[in-house]
Amino acid sequence: MRKIFLFVFFLFAGNSLAQEVRDLRILHWNDFHSRNMPYEVQKKKDGETTRYYVGGAAGLFGYIKQNMNSNTIKLHGGDEYQGTPISSITNGFSQIQFLNVIKPDYMVLGNHDFDYGYWMLDSAINIAQFNTLGGNVLRENINKPYASLTGFKVVNDIKIGFLGLSPEELPTLTLPKNIQGLRILNTDSVLTEGISALKSFECDLIVLLSHNGIEYDSIIASKFHKDIDVIVSGHDHKALSKPKIVNGTLIVESGWGGRYLGLLDIQVDIDKDTVISYKRELIETVLDESVTDKDLQAFVEKMEEAIKPELQKVIGKLEIDWDKDKNLGQWQADAFRKKTNSDIAFLNSGGVRKNLLAGNITVGDIWEINPFGNTINLIRVKGSFLKEMIANHLKKALEDYEKNGYYDYLIVSGLYVEYSGNEMKEGKNDFLKSVKADGKEIDDEKIYVIATNNYTATQINKYFGNLSEPITPEETNIIDRDLIIEAVKEAGIINNKYEDRILNIDELKN
Template sequence: MSKKPFFLSIILFTIFLFLKGNLLAEETVKITLLYTNDIHGRMYPYENSIIAPETEKIGGFEYLSTLVHKEKQENPGRVILFDGGDIAQGTLYSNLTYGISMIDLMNKTGYDFSVIGNHDFDWGKEKLGHMISKAHFTFLSSNLVTKEQGEFIAGTRPYALKNIEDIRIGIIGLACTDTTVFGPESNISNYYIFSGEETLKFYIPILKEIHKADLIIVLSHLGYEEDVKLVSKVPGIDIIIGAHTHKVIEKPVLKDKTIIVQAGNYLAYLGKLEIEIDKSTKKIINHKGELITILNSQIEPDKEVKYILDKYREKYEAFGDTIIGETSTVLTKIPYKECTLGNLIADSIKITAGVDIGLINSGGLRDNIPVGPVTMEKIYRVYPFENMLISLDLSGKDIMEIIEQSFSGFHAILQVSGLKVKYDSSKPKNQRVIEIMVNNKPLDPKKIYRVATADFLALGGDGYNGFKKGKNLQNVMLIRDAIIKYFQEHSPVSGKIEGRLENSGKEK
């Protein structure tokens, strides 16, 4: 009996399997979505012992760019790079260029889309407009409209469309809707702010019915909790790429049929979401995702991006390396209890303004200060905002209201100087403060005290409307300059926990 028919059948079966595999492969398309968020001007690599070993550095655009281009080479024409907003505000090298250095780097890295974050407004409308005008990628913002002309932010679009093979992708940008977290220069009162729910219910039908979008991606700066709420309120969202809450989502979260992702902050990670779409149904049939730690020792830097970074470092390094003082202890920020950095900065504004009490929001303190010389660059990383130091008169009753709100859990607490507060975090909201001492005397509800704080808080930022009752407001100087002055006059400083905020309840 001849063996030829047997071998021929094996060959034909192998060819059949090969062709079947190719046909199946052609029936789907695999798309890679890369994303970052809340970079806050972190252009250069930095140390973070929580994420990487002490000898290692993470982040940096020269390393991000290498990762992005690797993904684009492996899946040509099927990769989209997003950023979730809050791009620029946060470091000396970004702040001194009003974000243009960040735009240069994002252009070179090959970003496709970004949404407007609340801190992207920090330098005002004109500076934001200049950033947008220099971008080679598209800024999205669908829910902010000027009251005067009824227009979107100049240079932005409410949505965009992206075609990858036979798949039409609609992308909608949602800016932050919490007006309490916009800085004074944002002039956010000049805009109509529409909720994410009403905005998406308006635009998703337009994208699906008029533009025939197969897939809806929401690029959101609302925050994770708000993103989750959207899923239950708005049908038709396939993917939410989030930001604002700096949440590290290591694996994609699936809520109903919506995929939610977010990549922490400060360019520690590059988010990667791979989706497989059935070409006939135009539906996602598989997905997987991860956060890639931008660990410098494992990545070859992009030389062209490094050239841009070196250019900015050469221009601003001398100023950034200026030593303004030193600390003999680590100065640490902690959002929900007394901390050494908070005490020092509250002291600095109280002493500089020459007042009874200093109050500063923990959310404004952005980095720790290690032992040793304190440079201008470190101060910018700790307090990057252009907030003015304001002194104002507040009654004891108003101060009680403000301090009570500080422990409500809505935002990070206020750090204090001139006060000692006893509270119980286990009690109901608005009933947590037990005792307030002002310079070792009980707070008098009827007495008027002179208080130093940031203009952000004085205008009701973070929802502290009690500050808006203040009278006789006076500008003193930039808060950052007050911090610098304190280091210059008191170095070497040392951080101490002094029982200014004493919690008799369960610690968070």
């Protein structure tokens, strides 16, 4: 339908120079994760740390209203659900009610939006006063898309077509029961179909909402740049201060948790169906009473009020900042192992959702760190099979990183591993140099008990690839969040430091 050329970079004329040129403003956010209340963040500059509050549903809405003009569209890159107690308690309905106030023009469904089961999402969408996209998810029983693939809107005489892609890896990103009966369709086929449908509307601009992350969306742009002009991305929580440009397609993303609102001003030649200039801004939603929408804030506070007393209970004290990817994840894995009297614990890093600054630890903090309510499973394996699992996980992590630019690695407890990354890349089978449990080398014939969560236990192939034997998890029905709350209460004061538990010995040589 068109070929897109960007003639002007970072130069944006206030007035259109020709009548066929039209202005459009795109306001976008993604991965809000039910961060309805403002939250504290910190920045370090010149050795000094500054703490301040950002976000919240009312704060984000205030910044949206402040930056809207008559030529604005509002787009949501997915994952509105999961992250705070209110979302879990209401099965996501709280978030739909807030979005009914903000009214995005379109929202693509992310993986966490399916976390309460697609049937609950069905009910929520039925009351939504905004459009949802996700046409690559098929309902197998009726052979129809779960959500719309395409959308259309005219703004300032610009005919805009919309496409929506939920995560291609949805089957490995939520519990299997949540999407039973749903199937992911081939991305290229779906986009080809959607673009063909939008051509009938003679669109001047096509915008893709994709909850697949920047790297994946870059591949899409390389294939479909002749038709897709802008990609609003989500999933990998990246805050892009300037667009990533792939063959003329603009890719934007605005972090997560409502900390940033993305703004993209573009000029479109509607005669040539061409984007001729753009201007990008990433707006930090710093708490400002003059900006916050008072009505929505009152609505949020009223909804939160009923659960606030329980969530504000102080259960421990943190003397050192917790990093979810480091010492926080390790502390939780240690708690899993201790509480279940296991030899080893595995915890997927993607399941630990929030860092925590030093200070009091509340019940609400643990809810936000562990929002999914996963249960603890036990796995019993021989030492030789445990080594196979570890070797496969390291190879799988490398493969995923090279493919996607990130991976959901396992945090371990009770385990110490040394391996050669160079030998692993060379395809050698003996790259594991030392595997110890409780300080002793693994005994190939001994049975070891592993504690993990039911998400990891049901996604064995995702974390361990193809194993030589099946794994049969044992359900304990212990909710991970409850276990951690109890563990924090018992510890009282926490100051654990990060430990190197899986070590690439080649990095020590460099």
